[in-house]
Amino acid sequence: MAHGPAKGIGRWLFTTNHKDIGTMYLWFSFAMFLMGGFFAMVIRAELFQPGMQIVKPEFFNQMTTMHGLVMVFGAIMPAFVGLANWMIPLQIGAPDMALPRMNNLSFWILPFAFTLLTATFFMEGGAPNFGWTFYAPLSTTYAPPTVNYFIFGVHLMGASSIMGSINIIATVLNMRAPGMTLMKMPMFVWTWLITAFLLIAVMPVLAGAVTMMLMDINFGTSFFNAAGGGDPVLFQHVFWFFGHPEVYIIILPAFGVISHIIPTFSRKPLFGYSSMVYATASIAFLSFIVWAHHMFLVGMPIGGELYFMYATMLIAVPTAAKVFNWISTMFRGSLTFETPMLYAVAFVILFTIGGFTGIMLAIAPADVQYHDTYFVVAHFHYVMVAGAIFSSTAAVYYWLPKWTGKMYNETMGKVQFWISFIGFNITFFPQHFIGLAGMPRRYSDYALQFSDWNMISSIGAFTYGAAQLLFLFNVVRTIRSGTPVSEPKTWEGAEGLEWTLPTPVPYHTFSTPPTIK
Amino acid sequence: MSTEGSYYVPESSKLPVFAATGLGLIALGAGSWVQGQSPWVFLAGALVLAFTLYAWFALVIKENIAGMNSDQLKRSYVWGMGWFIFSEAMFFAVFFGSLYYIRALVLPWLGGEATENELLWAGFEPTWPLMVTPDQAANGDAAQFLGPEQNMSFPGWDKILHWLPLWNTIILLSSSVTVHIAHTGIKNNDRKKFNLWLGITVFLGIIFLILQAEEYIEAYNHMGLTLSSGIYGTTFFMLTGFHGAHVTFGTIMLFVQWVRGLKGHFNDKDQFGFEAASWYWHFVDVVWVGLFLFVYILA
Amino acid sequence: MLRRAKMLFALLFAPVIALAISGGAVAEEAKRWATNMPRGVTSVSNSIYDIHMLVFWIVTATGVLVFAVMFYSMYAHRKSRGAVAANFHENTTAEIVWTAVPAVILILLCIPATTTMLDVYDTSEAEIDIKVTGLQWKWQYEYLGEDIKFLSELTTPESEIYNRAPKGQYYHEEVSEPLVIPVNTKVRFLITGNDVIHSWWVPDFGVKRDAIPGFVNDAAATVTKPGVYRGQCTELCGKGHAFMPIVVNVLEKEEYKTWLAEKKVEQAAIRELTNKTFTMDELMEKGEVAYNRSCAGCHQVNGQGIPGIFPSLVGQGIAVGPVEAHIDIIVNGQAGTAMQAFGDQLSELDQAAIITYERNAWGNDVGDITQPIDVYNWKKGK
Numbered sequence A: 001m002a003h004g005p006a007k008g009i010g011r012w013l014f015t016t017n018h019k020d021i022g023t024m025y026l027w028f029s030f031a032m033f034l035m036g037g038f039f040a041m042v043i044r045a046e047l048f049q050p051g052m053q054i055v056k057p058e059f060f061n062q063m064t065t066m067h068g069l070v071m072v073f074g075a076i077m078p079a080f081v082g083l084a085n086w087m088i089p090l091q092i093g094a095p096d097m098a099l100p101r102m103n104n105l106s107f108w109i110l111p112f113a114f115t116l117l118t119a120t121f122f123m124e125g126g127a128p129n130f131g132w133t134f135y136a137p138l139s140t141t142y143a144p145p146t147v148n149y150f151i152f153g154v155h156l157m158g159a160s161s162i163m164g165s166i167n168i169i170a171t172v173l174n175m176r177a178p179g180m181t182l183m184k185m186p187m188f189v190w191t192w193l194i195t196a197f198l199l200i201a202v203m204p205v206l207a208g209a210v211t212m213m214l215m216d217i218n219f220g221t222s223f224f225n226a227a228g229g230g231d232p233v234l235f236q237h238v239f240w241f242f243g244h245p246e247v248y249i250i251i252l253p254a255f256g257v258i259s260h261i262i263p264t265f266s267r268k269p270l271f272g273y274s275s276m277v278y279a280t281a282s283i284a285f286l287s288f289i290v291w292a293h294h295m296f297l298v299g300m301p302i303g304g305e306l307y308f309m310y311a312t313m314l315i316a317v318p319t320a321a322k323v324f325n326w327i328s329t330m331f332r333g334s335l336t337f338e339t340p341m342l343y344a345v346a347f348v349i350l351f352t353i354g355g356f357t358g359i360m361l362a363i364a365p366a367d368v369q370y371h372d373t374y375f376v377v378a379h380f381h382y383v384m385v386a387g388a389i390f391s392s393t394a395a396v397y398y399w400l401p402k403w404t405g406k407m408y409n410e411t412m413g414k415v416q417f418w419i420s421f422i423g424f425n426i427t428f429f430p431q432h433f434i435g436l437a438g439m440p441r442r443y444s445d446y447a448l449q450f451s452d453w454n455m456i457s458s459i460g461a462f463t464y465g466a467a468q469l470l471f472l473f474n475v476v477r478t479i480r481s482g483t484p485v486s487e488p489k490t491w492e493g494a495e496g497l498e499w500t501l502p503t504p505v506p507y508h509t510f511s512t513p514p515t516i517k
Numbered sequence B: 001m002s003t004e005g006s007y008y009v010p011e012s013s014k015l016p017v018f019a020a021t022g023l024g025l026i027a028l029g030a031g032s033w034v035q036g037q038s039p040w041v042f043l044a045g046a047l048v049l050a051f052t053l054y055a056w057f058a059l060v061i062k063e064n065i066a067g068m069n070s071d072q073l074k075r076s077y078v079w080g081m082g083w084f085i086f087s088e089a090m091f092f093a094v095f096f097g098s099l100y101y102i103r104a105l106v107l108p109w110l111g112g113e114a115t116e117n118e119l120l121w122a123g124f125e126p127t128w129p130l131m132v133t134p135d136q137a138a139n140g141d142a143a144q145f146l147g148p149e150q151n152m153s154f155p156g157w158d159k160i161l162h163w164l165p166l167w168n169t170i171i172l173l174s175s176s177v178t179v180h181i182a183h184t185g186i187k188n189n190d191r192k193k194f195n196l197w198l199g200i201t202v203f204l205g206i207i208f209l210i211l212q213a214e215e216y217i218e219a220y221n222h223m224g225l226t227l228s229s230g231i232y233g234t235t236f237f238m239l240t241g242f243h244g245a246h247v248t249f250g251t252i253m254l255f256v257q258w259v260r261g262l263k264g265h266f267n268d269k270d271q272f273g274f275e276a277a278s279w280y281w282h283f284v285d286v287v288w289v290g291l292f293l294f295v296y297i298l299a
Numbered sequence C: 001m002l003r004r005a006k007m008l009f010a011l012l013f014a015p016v017i018a019l020a021i022s023g024g025a026v027a028e029e030a031k032r033w034a035t036n037m038p039r040g041v042t043s044v045s046n047s048i049y050d051i052h053m054l055v056f057w058i059v060t061a062t063g064v065l066v067f068a069v070m071f072y073s074m075y076a077h078r079k080s081r082g083a084v085a086a087n088f089h090e091n092t093t094a095e096i097v098w099t100a101v102p103a104v105i106l107i108l109l110c111i112p113a114t115t116t117m118l119d120v121y122d123t124s125e126a127e128i129d130i131k132v133t134g135l136q137w138k139w140q141y142e143y144l145g146e147d148i149k150f151l152s153e154l155t156t157p158e159s160e161i162y163n164r165a166p167k168g169q170y171y172h173e174e175v176s177e178p179l180v181i182p183v184n185t186k187v188r189f190l191i192t193g194n195d196v197i198h199s200w201w202v203p204d205f206g207v208k209r210d211a212i213p214g215f216v217n218d219a220a221a222t223v224t225k226p227g228v229y230r231g232q233c234t235e236l237c238g239k240g241h242a243f244m245p246i247v248v249n250v251l252e253k254e255e256y257k258t259w260l261a262e263k264k265v266e267q268a269a270i271r272e273l274t275n276k277t278f279t280m281d282e283l284m285e286k287g288e289v290a291y292n293r294s295c296a297g298c299h300q301v302n303g304q305g306i307p308g309i310f311p312s313l314v315g316q317g318i319a320v321g322p323v324e325a326h327i328d329i330i331v332n333g334q335a336g337t338a339m340q341a342f343g344d345q346l347s348e349l350d351q352a353a354i355i356t357y358e359r360n361a362w363g364n365d366v367g368d369i370t371q372p373i374d375v376y377n378w379k380k381g382k
């Protein structure tokens, strides 16, 4: 028990240690982020000017699809699972995850899944080209033959996520240190517990959707074919029953991270802890009953349209509570703005903007004009890049000194933040404009009146992309030669069990559980 | 909530990577197999996975017998199995939900209710079971999807004794009872009772599968009911097929527990392996009741 | 820090803006830098615009309030200004207020949203029914009850798309034949798809609706101002998704009547051609044009297709096999693949010409000729 990590590659392949697994998840997700980001760069380079410059339309579609898939399933979800692996046991005073071997299995499935997915680029017919939402029948009857690998790849990811979530639920419900009641759990743990429930509920639904595709493609069924009595829109219902909760799966752990960083740098406890918990739970609940707001134009009966519009707008209420609580936490605190805090503040601002456009999209009649334009693209990059990516970047800066016992370079961190922040806004703010002015999404080429904003957006994207390389550099530099830190609390205002441990955190922690007052 | 004393964190293990490799090969192999290439990669993956799982369970059992599993870890297994079953329930929910959506909404729409769909499918009448597909209604025999000649629904009281699904229901429901009797047996440390009734359960499971296969053969050979006979065939085979796959899986699980029972692995305090399998079995049973109602009876 | 960032910003922007402003007139400029949706020319598009602006201002106001508080704390409660942290962390009244206020705002917002939605869905009492079918990658318009049916596809030449020629004013938004409708008349669009899902969008009408294969959706517009309106396909539908624009020509009622009459005569004339006999050269010439327009999108101009997705037509398969199979696949398509049925899309002449062309171009020297009447008879025989 008391020994350190094994040596060599075996340490990583065979490990059962939550910290090792967390680290692997984080590196994997960053690698995927670079790959997905590279695809985005291809998209933005092609859209730099009207006309086809560097890729063919069919390849462009593959880029868009793979960008979405890789970012959502490869970058963001594993990033938060990595953080969960690292932090949940530390924050609840557990020696490890509840089922350590299964934990390693859930990680190692991912490299296989994504190798399979990216290998399709080199196969006949090319990679998936039907959008990350893979609507039938474009993804069934009209798909390239590689769609079968895509389907089984999705099954793998689903299996990985379900095992990961079961592990998290078992850990949180079963491994808390004595005295840590549910309502004393740190916010990050709470958000992850709820996220894990969401995952278990919806990953099988995604598996069901791809299974139906598989049958329609290879075995003659007619789920999504009206000729046999099916309906292409059925696919969309099933997909979005997964897909909408999925976007909250992406954002809830981010809320958790922010709920730690803001109090730390405000030197003041989180405002409204219990209302935060209830808000998270209600967001999760509501996320199951709003899915068809992605489908306002498929020709649902008017009653359905109105119901989904009202239900969607309701989500703003608990989310608003969260935003107000963060701001009240800052109010009359004693604020400093180290890099994690900069990211957290930017998160609150930009996520709120993204939420606002979300509310606009939820207005069904207005969505007639917004739907499938760059306005939607702008919306979801505000919530996903400025939401999920900013918060996981913040989390890495925040906990890196704790993990490694070395402090990152603050100046470089701040520079990296400002380039990211500005680059991000130059990229995605103009996309609201081109969307409203009428440019549909997933377009490899566009009419002349959209040229200027597109060019600006592309310039922003390259800037933002460059900042990510700087982030990589800063992290690697910290690990190799950062300034050593040793006090348990690397941040003055930090509270919680993880900050009672020595810095850097030992390989095994809490072998005997701490007692919570 | 928490432990007493220290917690057993397993040593590093080769099993997870092997299992992942197996799964990876299965996915790759299945992808090429459905495209008409040879199934060897798939089979190799399945083999790797099967061996790994065997070793894995053997290890867990060994650890358990060696007394390394704390109560806390056992609780984790309970949670794990419980939520795994929940995820399976969600998987079935997709297919039940689709069946509902198609029957209640899509077919009437295709038939022109509140839509202008007769422009495309002139003459289509929504019915359930759907014997004439929209394609067939509009294009006659040139259609790609031809409806079935017969369906599996309730044939009327006079033929009820020849109606397989009813027998299957009876078999599966009784197997739930027998597995419960086995459970009470082991709770009282009555090994004999346990072995007997669990054996009967496995047997019932196998009978169910045989009858189900019989039903499929009948459908394909005599009723013109196939996967491609429109949405009725689609939903019928997908729901019963996945259920059948789960029964197979459950039967194997129970069989393994039975063998373990014969070896004397269980006693009144420790029978989690068996319990997990029996929960799964009850779940599969409940799904069948849903199937019986929504696929076979309510037409 | 901030200063440096601002400089970077300026450096990045200066060339872009300079470049952009230097070319083009000011009016043109306004459109190029458009930041908002058009008001449009139907009452529905107007109410959509109004509700869009309404929510926009509501969220902007909310944003200003929320961010004001936030920026105030960031300024006033900085540690470097000596701020000492308070220790409050709960206030039930505040929680209730900030749950209730957004809830009320949203409920109020639902009222205009609902009425507008009812307008969007109101397709009753239309005077003209037009069936709009999305195909990979073009639109087909059919005037129900009028015996008029035609295709509308992108005419921007490859050379402009691949930057070998300067781009025209309506680059990417010009079609072979626009949809024509009369002004001040309620027109109902019956929208469906032939292969995959497309979506028919004309921003100025406030009409966007998915074109779903096997289902007919409807939408209606009463346009109040004659003119040419442009729109696009807004549902990913394959590689030509960005290349299937929509152009609608809205005419005065009288002009529309004239157009309708002329169009009928024209379509009858095309049907006449079915009975004529053509020479090989005529067919090859027409066939090349028609092939490049309708088929080259998939099978490529050189007939080689794209391996794995679109089969090659050169020296193999149906294109050099018996002619019956060839006619059949073009008339009826291949169910369950991207190869669509062209029987109803193209005139018999075009189909005959394409078949003749495919069998005799690219070194496929089969040598036979297919006449329009052969195609016609094939269709009748089915």
Ligand code: HEA
Binding pocket: A133, A247, A248, A250, A251, A293, A294, A312, A313, A315, A316, A319, A320, A321, A323, A351, A352, A353, A354, A355, A356, A357, A358, A359, A361, A362, A363, A367, A370, A371, A372, A376, A379, A380, A383, A384, A387, A388, C059, C062, C066, C101, C102, C103, C105, C106
């Ligand atoms: C992290 C992911 C994430 C999050 C958190 C959200 C949050 C929200 N989203 Fe978004 N959304 C996506 C990711 C996300 N979305 C993605 C990926 C797509 C596109 C998928 C695709 O098609 O590819 C999408 C698309 C999408 C659509 C479909 C658009 C279309 O295709 O036509 C809609 C429509 O209703 C919508 C709505 C909302 C709403 C109402 C919220 C709400 O949860 C937002 C709530 C937050 C706030 C409102 C801000 C804070 C509140 C206050 C400060 C209080 C005061 C506010 C008011 C009184 C208004 N989203």
Ligand code: HEA
Binding pocket: A033, A034, A035, A036, A037, A038, A040, A041, A043, A044, A064, A065, A067, A068, A069, A071, A072, A076, A130, A131, A132, A133, A377, A381, A384, A385, A388, A389, A427, A441, A442, A443, A444, A461, A462, A463, A464, A465, A466, A468, A469
């Ligand atoms: C969380 C998920 C996530 C994240 C982080 C991002 C990040 C980015 N996304 Fe995207 N995006 C999606 C999720 C995400 N996206 C989804 C779901 C879609 C919809 C897909 C669909 O329609 O199916 C989409 C679609 C989408 C589109 C629309 C495509 C289309 O409709 O055709 C665009 C266009 O601008 C875009 C751009 C970007 C950019 C510039 C970034 C940047 O933030 C990326 C920055 C990162 C890097 C650049 C990597 C680091 C640097 C390098 C690897 C070195 C190379 C660097 C240079 C050359 C400078 N994304």
Ligand code: CUA
Binding pocket: C134, C135, C137, C197, C198, C199, C233, C234, C235, C236, C237, C238, C240, C241, C242, C244
């Ligand atoms: Cu048609 Cu996009």
Ligand SMILES: [Cu+2]
Binding pocket: A243, A244, A247, A291, A293, A294
């Ligand atoms: Cu959503």
